[in-house]
Amino acid sequence: QVPLVESGGGLVQAGDSLRLSCAASTPTFGGYPMGWFRQAPGKEREFVAAISRAGSSTLYADFVKGRFTISRDNARNTLYLQMNSLKPEDTAVYFCARGGMNRPISRRQSEYQSWGQGTQVTVSS
Numbered sequence: 001q002v003p004l005v006e007s008g009g010g011l012v013q014a015g016d017s018l019r020l021s022c023a024a025s026t027p028t029f030g031g032y033p034m035g036w037f038r039q040a041p042g043k044e045r046e047f048v049a050a051i052s053r054a055g056s057s058t059l060y061a062d063f064v065k066g067r068f069t070i071s072r073d074n075a076r077n078t079l080y081l082q083m084n085s086l087k088p089e090d091t092a093v094y095f096c097a098r099g100g101m102n103r104p105i106s107r108r109q110s111e112y113q114s115w116g117q118g119t120q121v122t123v124s125s
Contacts, residue, residue, distance in 0.1 A: 033053055
C-alpha cells in the first residue's frame with residue numbers, strides 16, 4: 001500500500017477556485033498512473049480526472065472539462081487537481097487514487113489499487 005494524503009479542500013463560493021494536493025509516500029510515485037474521484041452525499045463515487053505516469057496524458061470526466069486540471073510533480077511525489085469555476089454540484093469528498101505500476105491511465109475505479117482518505121470540498125451558491 002502507498003499512503004496517499006489529500007489536502008486543500010474547503011468551503012468556497014460558486015465561481016471560486018481550489019487546488020487539491022495528494023502527497024504520496026513512495027519514491028516510485030512516477031511509476032504509477034494517478035486519478036481523482038469524488039463522492040457526493042447519497043451518490044456513488046465517480047471519476048473526475050486521471051493522469052499518466054509522466055503526466056503526458058490526461059483524462060477528464062465531461063462535467064469538469066475546461067474547469068479542472070490534473071497535474072503531477074514526480075520530483076515531489078505529489079498529485080494536484082486545480083479546480084476553477086466551481087459549482088455547487090461539485091460539492092463532494094474528493095479522493096486521490098493510485099493505479100497499478102506501469103499501467104495506463106483509466107477511468108475505471110477497479111484499476112486503482114490505493115486510495116486516500118479524501119478531502120471535503122463544499123461549494124455554496
